[in-house]
Amino acid sequence: MQSFLRLLRDRGDAEPPLAELVTLAGRLCRDLQDDPAQVQPLVTAVLDSQLRLHLLDNADVALVCARVLAQQEQHQAACRVLEGCQVPGGSQELVQLWNDIHYRLVMKRLGVVALTPVQKFRCRKRNPPPPSLCPGGLKSRNFPREVRQKLHDFASGVSPNPSKVEREHLALETSLTVEQVYNWFANYRRRQRALVQRLEPAPVDAAEDPKAKGRGSDLPRPAGQPHLGPGCVDGPRWPGTEEDEPVPFRETTQGPWESLALAPDFSGDETIMKPLPPRSLLGGEMYQEGPGHNPATLPHICPGPGLCPLTAGSDMLDPSLVAPESWLMSLALASSKEVSFQTGQLVHGHGLDCMMHPADAAVGVSITALGEPNSTGFTDSPVSNPQSMYLEEGAGTSGGQIEQRAGSFLLTQTPAQPPEFILTQSLLELAPGPSFSSRISTMDLGQPLPSSQVRPYYQVTVGSLSTLQSSGHTFGVNRPD
DNA sequence: GCTAATGATTGGTC
DNA sequence: GACCAATCATTAGC
Numbered sequence: 001m002q003s004f005l006r007l008l009r010d011r012g013d014a015e016p017p018l019a020e021l022v023t024l025a026g027r028l029c030r031d032l033q034d035d036p037a038q039v040q041p042l043v044t045a046v047l048d049s050q051l052r053l054h055l056l057d058n059a060d061v062a063l064v065c066a067r068v069l070a071q072q073e074q075h076q077a078a079c080r081v082l083e084g085c086q087v088p089g090g091s092q093e094l095v096q097l098w099n100d101i102h103y104r105l106v107m108k109r110l111g112v113v114a115l116t117p118v119q120k121f122r123c124r125k126r127n128p129p130p131p132s133l134c135p136g137g138l139k140s141r142n143f144p145r146e147v148r149q150k151l152h153d154f155a156s157g158v159s160p161n162p163s164k165v166e167r168e169h170l171a172l173e174t175s176l177t178v179e180q181v182y183n184w185f186a187n188y189r190r191r192q193r194a195l196v197q198r199l200e201p202a203p204v205d206a207a208e209d210p211k212a213k214g215r216g217s218d219l220p221r222p223a224g225q226p227h228l229g230p231g232c233v234d235g236p237r238w239p240g241t242e243e244d245e246p247v248p249f250r251e252t253t254q255g256p257w258e259s260l261a262l263a264p265d266f267s268g269d270e271t272i273m274k275p276l277p278p279r280s281l282l283g284g285e286m287y288q289e290g291p292g293h294n295p296a297t298l299p300h301i302c303p304g305p306g307l308c309p310l311t312a313g314s315d316m317l318d319p320s321l322v323a324p325e326s327w328l329m330s331l332a333l334a335s336s337k338e339v340s341f342q343t344g345q346l347v348h349g350h351g352l353d354c355m356m357h358p359a360d361a362a363v364g365v366s367i368t369a370l371g372e373p374n375s376t377g378f379t380d381s382p383v384s385n386p387q388s389m390y391l392e393e394g395a396g397t398s399g400g401q402i403e404q405r406a407g408s409f410l411l412t413q414t415p416a417q418p419p420e421f422i423l424t425q426s427l428l429e430l431a432p433g434p435s436f437s438s439r440i441s442t443m444d445l446g447q448p449l450p451s452s453q454v455r456p457y458y459q460v461t462v463g464s465l466s467t468l469q470s471s472g473h474t475f476g477v478n479r480p481d
Numbered sequence: 482g483c484t485a486a487t488g489a490t491t492g493g494t495c
Numbered sequence: 496g497a498c499c500a501a502t503c504a505t506t507a508g509c
């Protein structure tokens with residue numbers, strides 16, 4: 001070091017080359033930084049040198065000099081050193097030192113020996129490091145929006161519990177590490193469950209049910225309320241949410257998903273909890289029967305999810321009928337990347353085959369026998385025998401739990417709205433079939449209704465809710481008798 | 482300055 | 496090793 005100090009002191013205009021001297025200074029600073037007895041004269045020599053501006057462009061020199069100054073309580077001088085140095089590419093260490101210096105200043109001002117994380121954050125906000133230390137600016141800690149969107153799309157559309165291969169693939173797609181992808185999904189699942197539990201306080205008697213406790217997939221359900229799948233609450237903020245009280249089932253003339261149609265940028269959870277009033281759901285909408293229907297009347301239904309009848313023997317909804325609302329169904333299924341089918345494709349076989357939204361999307365399917373339609377609407381009130389239910393996939397299913405739950409959607413009777421609500425089919429009869437493949441399930445609604453309750457048309461509502469999209473679609477389906 | 486969201490870490494269980 | 500709950504640190508939004 002003595003020779004370096006001599007070189008520094010005696011250096012002529014040409015010898016030794018400046019770059020060499022800077023490099024040597026940096027090496028000395030790096031090697032001697034833990035030796036106060038030596039680093040002190042070194043720093044003094046650098047700062048006193050006419051070449052200090054050049055020397056301080058070396059990250060190690062700047063770091064050691066600023067650190068020594070800070071230790072000597074010369075915080076302002078230390079900051080000037082850091083501000084003045086031009087380290088190519090910046091330096092995390094120098095940024096950290098910059099922050100540490102300002103932490104000390106704040107601690108001194110506040111008379112405390114430590115700062116809380118929030119205080120540190122505020123300190124950093126007030127004293128951002130000079131651009132020369134971080135040329136790229138301070139990076140956001142959060143993943144880019146596109147990355148989070150991609151991860152979220154996968155979680156809600158494919159699975160919240162991706163396999164190792166899927167995680168690796170996502171890591172490649174998002175430029176994240178596999179660990180980051182894993183953490184993201186772990187946090188996603190955890191926070192989904194927490195949110196659901198906050199919104200759905202466990203019923204009193206659920207405490208006695210060991211299955212209702214513990215693992216998140218066994219979500220508590222308030223009695224008489226449809227189970228909310230995780231996607232239902234998959235959103236950081238739903239304005240209007242009253243977390244401290246159960247979301248009421250409000251009597252309404254709208255269908256359970258209607259308000260979703262009215263508000264594509266859905267932001268309100270109360271709507272998903274609405275009952276399915278068997279007749280008033282139509283709200284005066286005109287039900288057009290079969291072929292020869294007049295789509296021109298549909299605006300009367302719009303923008304709510306109108307009833308769209310099927311032609312006899314058809315298992316497809318007429319796209320022209322559902323067009324104004326088709327986004328609903330499309331959205332409901334948009335994130336289902338593993339299946340493609342037409343908007344409104346629903347009825348098939350004996351009963352209803354419903355494409356269930358992937359695991360995390362909380363599709364609710366409600367089916368209501370509405371009665372005999374005619375050209376102007378239903379002529380007989382179905383109120384006496386509403387047959388309504390919600391079939392929703394269990395929430396928070398991890399891999400193993402999915403297996404356990406395959407084909408075992410939570411089936412929840414709609415709330416007792418209207419009071420004479422009758423679930424005419426047993427749970428077993430209504431239980432979905434066992435098929436559960438790639439998170440697209442076939443739901444067999446079981447035996448035909450008793451003849452006294454047979455209605456050729458059902459009202460079907462399919463809805464999907466997630467953070468960024470929510471949807472519901474109600475349409476008529478002819479019962480394939 | 483407060484709050485809630487977010488990414489990461491830790492220690493435990495299976 | 497995968498997953499979990501609890502927790503921490505950070506930071507965006509207000």
